[in-house]
Amino acid sequence: MGQPNDSILKNAYIELYNMNREGYKNWVTAVQDLLLKSNDNYLKSTWENQGFRIYSKYKIQRLKVNIAKLLQDRFQKKWFDLVNKNEALSVRNNIEREWVPKNKLRTYRIFKTDYKLESYLKANMNINHRKSITYLRTSSHQLNIEIGRRFNIPPEERICELCNSGVEDEYHFLCACPIYKDMRVTFFRRLEIYPEQDGQYPKEKTLKALFEFGKDFRTCRIIGDFCYQMTQKRNKLLELADTHIIIIRTVYS
Numbered sequence: 001m002g003q004p005n006d007s008i009l010k011n012a013y014i015e016l017y018n019m020n021r022e023g024y025k026n027w028v029t030a031v032q033d034l035l036l037k038s039n040d041n042y043l044k045s046t047w048e049n050q051g052f053r054i055y056s057k058y059k060i061q062r063l064k065v066n067i068a069k070l071l072q073d074r075f076q077k078k079w080f081d082l083v084n085k086n087e088a089l090s091v092r093n094n095i096e097r098e099w100v101p102k103n104k105l106r107t108y109r110i111f112k113t114d115y116k117l118e119s120y121l122k123a124n125m126n127i128n129h130r131k132s133i134t135y136l137r138t139s140s141h142q143l144n145i146e147i148g149r150r151f152n153i154p155p156e157e158r159i160c161e162l163c164n165s166g167v168e169d170e171y172h173f174l175c176a177c178p179i180y181k182d183m184r185v186t187f188f189r190r191l192e193i194y195p196e197q198d199g200q201y202p203k204e205k206t207l208k209a210l211f212e213f214g215k216d217f218r219t220c221r222i223i224g225d226f227c228y229q230m231t232q233k234r235n236k237l238l239e240l241a242d243t244h245i246i247i248i249r250t251v252y253s
């Protein structure tokens with residue numbers, strides 16, 4: 001508002017401001033909501049005095065910084081709610097006419113608690129190892145928990161084909177499936193992850209140890225190697241299982 005009276009920008013703003021006061025919702029309405037609903041008195045007073053008191057470079061800079069922080073905080077809160085609240089991740093069941101929780105992010109929300117760039121993305125590591133971590137973290141993999149979702153198979157029926165002892169989700173694959181026990185024990189020893197008294201790795205704690213990255217790049221590289229070797233082993237075993245079934249069918253047909 002400190003601009004000259006013949007400024008096109010200022011006149012456009014005044015027009016929108018007056019429309020907002022008359023009850024028409026527009027860009028100014030969104031700015032008003034943003035500033036008045038913040039907990040920042042500086043931003044609230046900026047709206048109330050319509051920027052007339054912002055005349056120094058310092059005050060303009062402070063306004064920019066405060067608004068940027070406000071927008072960042074709001075985005076992070078929205079992101080966190082979306083990842084963690086079931087109602088935000090529900091789908092409409094048209095047959096029973098009710099909201100059903102959608103669990104695509106069931107594993108991701110265990111370890112992803114902060115909106116930040118993960119350190120494994122900054123570490124100097126093999127590109128295939130890095131990809132393997134990303135696929136498993138974001139459920140962009142070929143495990144049955146994900147493949148079954150595409151074919152509408154109930155989650156409890158998305159069983160591991162290699163051991164038949166449980167649902168093949170990220171936890172089963174990385175921390176529980178007996179087929180990969182030797183490889184798991186070797187890598188987990190290097191990562192200082194040890195089973196609890198019952199011989200099992202606790203789900204939440206272990207997934208966090210694997211995917212809630214600190215700043216230690218060496219650990220990132222071990223985890224990348226682990227995810228890659230595990231994925232390669234699974235692919236080979238399934239390939240062998242398929243070949244085995246084909247041979248049996250050929251012999252007995």
Ligand SMILES: [Zn+2]
Pocket residue numbers: 160161162163164165166168172177178179
């Ligand atoms: Zn298994």
